Amino acid sequence: MHLSRLRAHNLQAYDLSRLAYETPNFSGAEIEQTLIEAMHIGFSQNRDFTTDDILEAASQMIPLARTAKDQVEALQAWAASGKARMASRNPGLGDRLKQRLDAEETS
Numbered sequence: 308m309h310l311s312r313l314r315a316h317n318l319q320a321y322d323l324s325r326l327a328y329e330t331p332n333f334s335g336a337e338i339e340q341t342l343i344e345a346m347h348i349g350f351s352q353n354r355d356f357t358t359d360d361i362l363e364a365a366s367q368m369i370p371l372a373r374t375a376k377d378q379v380e381a382l383q384a385w386a387a388s389g390k391a392r393m394a395s396r397n398p399g400l401g402d403r404l405k406q407r408l409d410a411e412e413t414s
Contacts, residue, residue, distance in 0.1 A: 320357075320358075321357075321358050321361070322358045325358060325362075326358060326361060326362070326365075329362055329365060330365050330370075332370040332372035332373055333365070333368075333370045333372075334370065334371060334372070337368060337370050337371065340368070341361055341364045341365045341368060342356075342361060342364075344364035344367070344368075345357075345360035345361040345363070345364045346360075348360040348363060348364065
């Protein structure tokens, strides 16, 4: 999403599958900050930023999902308990979240 807004004219120049694979727990804000850092890397060398620049910037960042894992899991459990309504329009998302949490509890 962020990349299509910043580089819609040459989106095909970026390896989106690799970027998604390498940044699995990144939030939207973390991805946006990674792109800003990648832009600084590329622009400091008088060129456009590349997939490698994005990955380099991502490697310097630790996502909140990892640093605050316990808090994130507590919020997910609270949401899955039915005390909150899922923001996603995907009806199966809440069920998958409950299944994942149940599986983690039994392992």
